[in-house]
Amino acid sequence: MNEDLKVNLSWLPQDHVEASSTENASAAGSSLVPAVDSEPELLVNPWDIVLCTSGTLISCENAIVVLIIFHNPSLRAPMFLLIGSLALADLLAGIGLIINFVFAYLLQSEATKLVTIGLIVASFSASVGSLLAITVDRYLSLYYALTYNSERTVTFTYVMLILLWGASICIGLLPVMGWNCLRDESTCSVIRPLTKNNAAVLSVSFLLMFALMLQLYIQICKIVMRHAHQIALQHHFLATSHYVTTRKGVSTLAIILGTFAACWMPFTLYSLIADYTYPSIYTYATLLPATYNSIINPVIYAFRNQEIQKALWLVCCGCIPSNLSQRARSPSDV
Numbered sequence: 001m002n003e004d005l006k007v008n009l010s011w012l013p014q015d016h017v018e019a020s021s022t023e024n025a026s027a028a029g030s031s032l033v034p035a036v037d038s039e040p041e042l043l044v045n046p047w048d049i050v051l052c053t054s055g056t057l058i059s060c061e062n063a064i065v066v067l068i069i070f071h072n073p074s075l076r077a078p079m080f081l082l083i084g085s086l087a088l089a090d091l092l093a094g095i096g097l098i099i100n101f102v103f104a105y106l107l108q109s110e111a112t113k114l115v116t117i118g119l120i121v122a123s124f125s126a127s128v129g130s131l132l133a134i135t136v137d138r139y140l141s142l143y144y145a146l147t148y149n150s151e152r153t154v155t156f157t158y159v160m161l162i163l164l165w166g167a168s169i170c171i172g173l174l175p176v177m178g179w180n181c182l183r184d185e186s187t188c189s190v191i192r193p194l195t196k197n198n199a200a201v202l203s204v205s206f207l208l209m210f211a212l213m214l215q216l217y218i219q220i221c222k223i224v225m226r227h228a229h230q231i232a233l234q235h236h237f238l239a240t241s242h243y244v245t246t247r248k249g250v251s252t253l254a255i256i257l258g259t260f261a262a263c264w265m266p267f268t269l270y271s272l273i274a275d276y277t278y279p280s281i282y283t284y285a286t287l288l289p290a291t292y293n294s295i296i297n298p299v300i301y302a303f304r305n306q307e308i309q310k311a312l313w314l315v316c317c318g319c320i321p322s323n324l325s326q327r328a329r330s331p332s333d334v
Helices: 019-026 046-071 078-106 110-143 151-173 196-234 239-273 280-302 306-317
Strands: none
Touching (some): 046 078
16 A cells, blocks of 8 residues: 655655555655556655745745845834844745755755755744744833833844844754754654754744743733723723724734734644654645745735835835825834
8 A cells, every 4th residue: 555655855754654665665756645657756746846936935025125124224223123133034934945945856965954954944933033022022112112212122122133043043053963863764853854852842932932922912912902092082082993993903913923823833733743754745734834924924014014115115116105104103003
């Protein structure tokens, strides 16, 4: 009986094949469907093409954000530094997916496996870390509204960036430094050549960061509701106006956190319970939504920002729409 076939993508699991099916496995290629003697072998796994396409879209989208923030001197506030960090991390993640596809089919070696998986792990770790840093910054900007715009905040932002990128680089270097399963396949996780222990540490770290983000967003919701109520009282707004403003702010936070959880939670939980013997199609199906988070991040954190919108309009057409220049920030813009 034929089982799922091996895949060429170097950092995804090699499907477990019985000794009795060695002949089928040697002719399998990278298809995820059982081999049939009468059907031609697929030279490129369609799932790999989808991941490479996702990486291309991630790279193009986040490159725009990085260039806008880098070339605009007015975008140097802590918030924009963190958005730039997120865009840079996602850009490197997209490039890593593209490089991994090229190396998997054109230049297969242990060194390329370790380098590409290190780049992908480090960049995605920096992306998640940047999301947490943005959440912390938003909380501080609301909780310490009077003292937020100070040199102390800028210093704190740089410290956060140094810590998160330093930790991400160290995590990415672990496979290169020897924490890999190239010599002992029984220790492999769903992502080769990461070990099961390495994947477990990453998954648990993600769950802890998600729990912290959830707690911070709950506190942000409370602050937003209180600020909206105070503004409504000061301007003698109707209760309906206060309700609409508060609901918009809470809905925005729910979308941000819900999107993050929907993209990353399936792969995180799967990495905790699965290993290299599981069919690779499950890894593809849970990993692909995680890459979508890097596609959605610029839309949520960058392109919705009024200042970045102005800079983008200036680059594209040399002008700023009147409705954008006159728009005022409300408590729902969190």
